Amino acid sequence: MLIDFTQYQLYRFDELAGRIQAEPEKYLNFDSVSDFYKAVWLQDFPQGTTWTATGLDDGAEQFDAIIEYRGHFLRISCTGKIAIYCSICAE
Template structure:
């Protein structure tokens, strides 16, 4: 039996993204962008995942983050309410 490593990692990314989307209150608890980058759950994504965040540190009340792995993404926007989108980028 052969295991497709890339497919396994994509599945791992998608599963964690779905967990975050289903229960954002367990994951989205930041007072600063620095807190986002220190979040332990970021390390649960597959190796090679990238993430960026904006807001909070510059006095903004809004927080935006994008987490990506091989075209799959999780977009987080925290303003008056938390909006999370998961998907696959078009090539």
């Protein structure tokens, strides 16, 4: 049996993104941008995943984050209400 490593990593990304989308309250408890970057679950994404976050400075309750791996992405927007978008980026 041949395993496509890239497809497996994309599956891992999508699976974790789906868990975050299904239960955001379990993953998205941040008081600062620094808290986001220290989130242990970020390390569960495949190696090579990139992420950025904005907001949360000076006690702000709003933030945006983008997590991306090989054209798949998870966009999190928290502006009073949490909105999470998970998709495959156009290449």
